[in-house]
Amino acid sequence: MEVPVSRSQIALPAPGMGEPYLLTPGPLTTALSTKQAMLKDRGSWDGDFRAMTKSVCDQLLALVGDTSGAFACVPMQGSGSFAVEAMLGTFVPRDGKVLVLANGAYGLRAAETMRYLGRAYTLIDKGDYMPPRGDEVGAALDADPAITHVIAIHCETSSGILNPVAEISEAVYARGRKLLIDSMSAFGALDLNVNAIRYEAMVSSANKCIEGVPGFGFVIARKTELEAAKGNSHSLALDLHAQWATMQKTGQWRYTPPTHVVAAFLEALRLHAEEGGVAARGARYARNRDVMVEGMRGLGFETLLKDRWLSPIIVTFFCPAHANFDFDRFYEAMKAKGFIIYPGKLTVVDSFRIGCIGQIDEHVMRRVVAAAGEALAEMGVDNAAPPAAAIAERAKLAA
Ligand SMILES: *Cc1c(COP(=O)(O)O)cnc(C)c1O
Numbered sequence: 001m002e003v004p005v006s007r008s009q010i011a012l013p014a015p016g017m018g019e020p021y022l023l024t025p026g027p028l029t030t031a032l033s034t035k036q037a038m039l040k041d042r043g044s045w046d047g048d049f050r051a052m053t054k055s056v057c058d059q060l061l062a063l064v065g066d067t068s069g070a071f072a073c074v075p076m077q078g079s080g081s082f083a084v085e086a087m088l089g090t091f092v093p094r095d096g097k098v099l100v101l102a103n104g105a106y107g108l109r110a111a112e113t114m115r116y117l118g119r120a121y122t123l124i125d126k127g128d129y130m131p132p133r134g135d136e137v138g139a140a141l142d143a144d145p146a147i148t149h150v151i152a153i154h155c156e157t158s159s160g161i162l163n164p165v166a167e168i169s170e171a172v173y174a175r176g177r178k179l180l181i182d183s184m185s186a187f188g189a190l191d192l193n194v195n196a197i198r199y200e201a202m203v204s205s206a207n208k209c210i211e212g213v214p215g216f217g218f219v220i221a222r223k224t225e226l227e228a229a230k231g232n233s234h235s236l237a238l239d240l241h242a243q244w245a246t247m248q249k250t251g252q253w254r255y256t257p258p259t260h261v262v263a264a265f266l267e268a269l270r271l272h273a274e275e276g277g278v279a280a281r282g283a284r285y286a287r288n289r290d291v292m293v294e295g296m297r298g299l300g301f302e303t304l305l306k307d308r309w310l311s312p313i314i315v316t317f318f319c320p321a322h323a324n325f326d327f328d329r330f331y332e333a334m335k336a337k338g339f340i341i342y343p344g345k346l347t348v349v350d351s352f353r354i355g356c357i358g359q360i361d362e363h364v365m366r367r368v369v370a371a372a373g374e375a376l377a378e379m380g381v382d383n384a385a386p387p388a389a390a391i392a393e394r395a396k397l398a399a
Contacts, residue, residue, distance in 0.1 A: 020335055020338045020339055020340045021338060021339050021340065021358070021360055021364060021368075022340050022355070022358060023339055023340060023341050023342065023354045023355045023356075023358075023360070023368065024340060024341075024342045024355050025157045025185050025208065025313060025314045025342070025353075025355045025357060026080075026185065026205070026207040026208040026214070026357070027207050027213065027214050028207065028208070028211065028355065028357055028358030028359075029358035029359045029360055030211055030212065030213060030264070030268065030358065030359055031211065031267070031268070031271055031359050033267050033271070034211065034212065034213065034264045034267045034268045034271070035213070035264065036267075037260075037263045037264045037266065037267040038213070038260040038261070038263055038264050040260075040263065041259070041260075042259045042260075042263065043259075044252060044253065044256060044257050044259055045252060049257075049259060049262070050250075050251035050252060051251075052262055052263065052266055053075070053247070053251065053252075053253065053257070053262060054251060055266060056073075056075065056218075056262060056265060056266060056269065057072075057073035057074075057075065057218075057247075058073075059269050059273070060073045060218060060220060060269075061073050061220065063187070063188065063277070063278060064192055064193055064194050064202075064220055065193040065194055065195050065196075066194050066220075069223075070194075070222060070223060070224075071194060071220055071221060071222055071223065072220070072221060072223050072226055072244060073218055073219070073220050074218065074219050074220075074221065074226070074240045074243050074244045074247070075216050075217070075218040075243075075253065075257075075262075076216060076217050076218065076219065076238065076240065076243060077215070077216050077237075077253070077255065077256070077257065077258060078215075078216065078217065079205065079214060079217065080184045080203070080204070080205035080207075080208075080217045081109065081113075082217060082238060083203045083204075083205060083216075083217025083218065083219055084109070084110060084113060084182055084184070084203050084217075085113050085116075085117075085235070085238055086203075086217075086219065086233075086235070086238035086239070086240050086243075087180060087201055087203045087219050087221075087240065088110065088113055088114060088117060088119075088151065088180070089117055089232065089233045089234045089235055089238055089239075090219075090226075090229045090232055090233050090238070090239060090240035090241055091149065091178075091180060091200060091201055091221070091225055091229055091232070091240075092114075092117075092119055092148070092149050092232070093148070093232055094119060094232060096119065096120070096148040096149060097119070097120035097121060097122070097144075097146045097147045097148055097149070098114055098119065098120070098121040098122075098147070098148070098149045098150070098151055099121070099122055099123075099124065099137070099140055099141065099144075099147045099149070099150045099151070099177075100114060100121055100122070100123045100124070100150075100151050101124050101126075101132040101137065101150065101151065101152045101153065101163075101168065102123060102124065102125045102126065102132075102153070103125075103126035103127065103128070103129055103130055103131060103132060103153070103156050103159070103161065103163065104128060104129060104153070104156040104157070104158035104159050104161070104345065105156075105157075105158035105345055106153050106156055106157060106158060106182060106184070107125075107151075107153045107156060108125070110151050110153070110182065111123045111125075117234050118234075120146070122140070122144065122147065124136065124137070124140055127347075128158075128159060128345070128346045128347055128348060129156070129158075129159035129161050129304060129305065129309075129316075129346070129397070130396065130397060131161060131163050131164055131309065132152070132163065132164075132168065133164065133167065133168075134164065134167030134168055134170060134171040135171070137150065137168050137171040137172065138171040138174065138175065141171065141172070141175045141177055142175065147177060148177060148178060149177065149178045149179070149180055149200075150168070150172045150177055150178070150179050150180070151179075151180045151181070151182065152165055152168045152179065152180075152181055152182070153181075153182045154181055154182060154183035154184075154185070154186040154187070154190065154192065154202075155183075155184075155185045155186040155190065155311045155313045155314075157184070157185040157313065157314055158345040159304060159305065159316050159345070159346070160304075160305065160310065160311050160313060160314040160315050160316050160353065161305055161309050161310075161311065162186070162190070162309060162310070162311035162313075165181060165192075165197060166196075166197050169197050169198050169199060173198050178200045178225075179198065179199040179200060180199065180200060180201050180202070180203075181199050181201070181202040181203070182202075182203055183202045183203065183204050184203060184204050184205055184208055184217075185208050185209070185313050185314070185357075186204075186208075186209065186311070186313060187202065187204035187208070187209060187210075188204070188208065188209030188210040188211075188272060188278060188281055189209035189278065189281045189282040189285050189312060189313065189357065190209075190278070190282055190311075190312070190313075191278055191279075191282070200221060200222050200225045201219055201220065201221035201222065201225060202219070202220050202221075203217060203218070203219045203220075204217065204218060205217035205218070206218075206261055206264075206265045206268075208357065209281060209285070209313070209357055210265065210268050210269060210272055211268045211271065211272070211357075211358060211359060212261065212264050212265035212268040212269075213261055213264045213265075214261070215258035215260075215261030215262075216257070216258050216261055216262070216265075219240055221240070226240065226241055226244050227241075229241045230245075237255065242254060282312060284361060285312035285313065285356045285357055286312040286356075287361075287362050288312070288356040288357075288360060288361065288362060288364075288365050289310065289311075289312045289315060289356040291362040291365040291366060291369075292315065292354060292356065292365040292368055292369060293310070293315055295365070295366065295368075295369030295370075295372075296317060296354075296369060296372060298369070299369065299372060299373050299376065299384050300320070300383055300384030300385050301317045301318070301320070301372075301384045301386075302317065302318050302385070302386050302390070302391070302394075303315055303316065303317055303318075304316040304317070304318060304346065304351060304390075304393075304394060305394070305397065306394070306397055306398075309397065312356055312357075313355070313356060313357055314342070314353050314354065314355045314356060314357070315353065315354055315356065316344055316346065316351050316352070316353050317344075317351060317352055317353070317354065318349060318350070318351050318386030318387070318390040319344075319349075319350035319351060319352060319386065320376075320381055320383065320384040320385060320386060321385060321386055321387035321388075321390075322381040322382070322383055322384070322385075324379050324380045324381045325376075325379060325381045325384075326379065327343065327350065327352060329375075329379055330352070330372075330375050330376075330379065331343075331352075333371075333374070333375035333378055333379070334368075334371055334372065334375055337371035337374065337375070338367075338371070339367075339368050339371055341353065341354050342354070342355060346393075348389070348393055349386070349387065349389055349390040349393055351390075354368065
């Protein structure tokens with residue numbers, strides 16, 4: 001079923017394996033060598049595995065440009081949300097208060113996490129995708145001196161918008177507050193250099209832009225914040241301070257680590273460095289997006305976001321208004337052609353998403369566009385233009 005394509009800068013999954021490409025923002029399509037790295041059992045206490053954990057942390061710290069040794073990397077078992085919860089529970093003191101900046105599902109999840117933690121928070125909810133801007137963050141902080149921390153989502157994966165974290169950081173630190181960043185779906189492809197953007201901690205996970213498999217997340221945090229966080233956590237298992245302290249003392253994770261996932265992640269990091277690091281990874285994803293968006297627009301599809309807000313991570317398209325268009329049929333047709341796409345998360349109009357991340361390149365993206373064109377033809381949709389309500393929705397967002 002797989003058509004061999006010309007090989008470019010990346011090692012595509014072996015053709016003929018019958019696996020569809022995952023055009024989803026994690027789990028995503030990983031390299032064969034990343035999968036193969038898991039074909040070995042390792043003891044978590046063993047010196048070899050401890051060295052692997054250390055290497056993972058050292059490489060992640062290098063990716064944020066920490067040359068001063070002011071930051072530490074603390075991995076945490078579980079999916080990304082476990083690490084977000086660990087970050088919020090560890091760094092926000094019990095008498096602290098968080099301003100949550102939400103413009104989609106992941107911002108709302110951060111607010112929900114605060115509710116579970118039973119700690120004070122306030123929410124700026126911008127709806128499905130409108131970006132939280134520096135001036136409104138500043139105004140919210142001026143209005144409420146009790147706020148100690150702000151949490152921002154770097155790329156809000158539910159729409160694909162790239163939020164303006166630099167201007168948010170400026171607004172936060174101009175008022176002496178602290179910034180936490182959920183860079184889950186952006187880290188590794190978009191720069192979050194500690195020397196360029198100020199923050200106390202950021203969180204990401206193994207199965208997004210580094211292109212590992214799911215199983216752990218990691219928090220990169222200022223050591224002074226980690227030291228001050230002792231006793232803050234609501235949770236035994238999600239206490240980042242305790243995980244960090246144990247790792248410093250023994251080199252081991254506190255509880256059973258996902259050994260196979262760590263091995264795969266080390267191989268994924270090797271491929272990331274070989275490709276050229278954050279800049280090269282980001283450039284490949286941006287090229288994936290540009291080729292895919294141009295092709296889809298050529299078929300008549302329209303993006304939710306104007307170009308300036310489009311991330312190179314995932315893109316939301318409006319479903320066509322045509323009476324014959326049916327998302328479930330479109331999904332199945334795309335899957336039959338070898339591509340798993342993603343339903344949309346907008347509340348106002350129907351949409352779907354196509355991810356740009358993982359072991360895919362522009363050749364794959366051209367095939368995605370061709371498959372979408374065939375799927376439309378099979379459904380008898382000769383015009384992919386969205387409904388007027390979708391265009392009206394998009395007009396709300398500044399260019
Ligand atoms: C993927 C993701 C998460 C974590 O989701 P999990 O399903 O728990 O891995 C959190 N925030 C953002 C922005 C994400 O893209």
